Amino acid sequence: MRVGLKPCEWERVRDGLVVVCDPSRSVQLDDPDGQVQRLLTVLSDQPGTLAELRAALAADGVEVSTDDLSGALDALDGLRLLRDLDRPVDRARAGRDFSNLAFFELHATLETSEADLQQRVRDAHVLQLGTGGLGSNVLQNLAGLGVGRLTLVDADEVEPRNLARQFLYRETDLGATKVDRAADWVRAFHSGITVDAVRRWIGSPDDIADLLPGVDLVVSGVDQGERIDNWVNEACLRAGVPWIRGGMIGSQLIYFSVDPGRSACYECRVRAYGDGRGTQASVLEPTAMTAQRLSARIPRLNRANGPSAALVGSLVAFEALRYLTGYEPPYAAGAEVLVDLSAGCRPKREPWPRDPDCATCAMADAHTAATAS
Incomplete structure (x- = not known):
C-alpha cells in the first residue's frame, strides 16, 4: 500500500x-x-x-x-x-456523486475509502414508511445520496395542505396517490435507483414484517394509529433491522433511532418516560409527570411548515447515512434529539435507559443469536 x-x-x-x-x-x-x-x-x-x-x-x-x-x-x-494512493478516487469523473465523495473524503481511512462509503450507500435498501412531511424530505436526501433501492409505503392522497411542506408534489398531483407520485419523482430524478411503491395502511407489526427481508434500514414518519411506533419497533427488532423515527411535537422537532441488540428500543423509552398518551413512568419528576399528562389531553395538530419539515428530514437523513455507511456511530440510537424551533433551533440529546426486562429487546437478542449460529 x-x-x-x-x-x-x-x-x-x-x-x-x-x-x-x-x-x-x-x-x-x-x-x-x-x-x-x-x-x-x-x-x-x-x-x-x-x-x-x-x-x-x-x-x-x-x-x-x-x-x-x-x-x-x-x-x-x-x-x-x-x-x-493505490485506490485513487477521481471525483472529476464522479458525476452526480462528486459532492458525496467530497464529504466522505473527510471520514475516509486507509481501510475504508470515500468510494467504499459511497458504495455502501449504493448497495443499501431502505424501507421508508410515509411520504408526507418528513418522508418527502428524507426521500429527496436519500435519492441525492444515491441509495440503491427504496421501498416506499403510504396510504394517503395529495391534499392542498400538503403543498406547504411536501415539495415532491405539485398542484397537478392533488387527489393522486402520494406513494405513486413519490416513486415517479425518484425514477425521474435518479434512474439508477430501484424504487417500489406500496399503498398500504399500517395497522399492526405484520403490515411491516413482510416488507423487511433484504432491508438495511427503516425510516418512519407515519402517524397511522396511536401504536404505530410500537408496531414498527416490534417488527424491526424481530428482524434485526435498525429504524429511525422523526416528527414534530408542538414547537419541537424530534427524532430518535433504534439499533437492535445495541441500543435501547422504543418500548424501553415508553417504560422509562411514557408514550405521550398518559402513560407515565416513576422515573419522571412530579412536575414533568403532570406536564406530560396535561399535554396528552391537547388535540394534536400538525404544525410543520416547509423549513421545519426540511430540517428534521435532513437530520433523519444524516442518521440514516450513519447507519448505512458507518462513517460515524448513530447519534440518536436509544436517544431523543430535540430541536427547539422557539429557541433558535437549539438541539438537545436525551438518551433513555435500556430496560433489562424488555421483551421487545429480547426479540432482537434472539435474532442476533439465530443469525450468529
Whole structure:
C-alpha cells in the first residue's frame, strides 16, 4: 500500500503542530523534536509504501523502526489524515456523486475509502414508511445520496395542505396517490435507483414484517394509529433491522433511532418516560409527570411548515447515512434529539435507559443469536 497525506496544511506552534484538513476543525499534535512535521512532509511530498517512507525519513536524518513508523501511521489514520494512493478516487469523473465523495473524503481511512462509503450507500435498501412531511424530505436526501433501492409505503392522497411542506408534489398531483407520485419523482430524478411503491395502511407489526427481508434500514414518519411506533419497533427488532423515527411535537422537532441488540428500543423509552398518551413512568419528576399528562389531553395538530419539515428530514437523513455507511456511530440510537424551533433551533440529546426486562429487546437478542449460529 502506498500511503499519502490528504490535502492538509500545518503550522508549528511552540512544541506542537496545528494540522487542518477540514476547515471546520483542527488537530493538534505534540512534536517537540520535529519528527512528526518531517513525517507529514514526507507523506505529502514523497508518499509511498512503509519501506519507502522509512527510507525517505532516513534520508532526512530521521531513523525510525518499522514498528514505530507503522504505529505513527495508525495514529494519523485514526485522525482521518491519510489516504491509500493505490485506490485513487477521481471525483472529476464522479458525476452526480462528486459532492458525496467530497464529504466522505473527510471520514475516509486507509481501510475504508470515500468510494467504499459511497458504495455502501449504493448497495443499501431502505424501507421508508410515509411520504408526507418528513418522508418527502428524507426521500429527496436519500435519492441525492444515491441509495440503491427504496421501498416506499403510504396510504394517503395529495391534499392542498400538503403543498406547504411536501415539495415532491405539485398542484397537478392533488387527489393522486402520494406513494405513486413519490416513486415517479425518484425514477425521474435518479434512474439508477430501484424504487417500489406500496399503498398500504399500517395497522399492526405484520403490515411491516413482510416488507423487511433484504432491508438495511427503516425510516418512519407515519402517524397511522396511536401504536404505530410500537408496531414498527416490534417488527424491526424481530428482524434485526435498525429504524429511525422523526416528527414534530408542538414547537419541537424530534427524532430518535433504534439499533437492535445495541441500543435501547422504543418500548424501553415508553417504560422509562411514557408514550405521550398518559402513560407515565416513576422515573419522571412530579412536575414533568403532570406536564406530560396535561399535554396528552391537547388535540394534536400538525404544525410543520416547509423549513421545519426540511430540517428534521435532513437530520433523519444524516442518521440514516450513519447507519448505512458507518462513517460515524448513530447519534440518536436509544436517544431523543430535540430541536427547539422557539429557541433558535437549539438541539438537545436525551438518551433513555435500556430496560433489562424488555421483551421487545429480547426479540432482537434472539435474532442476533439465530443469525450468529
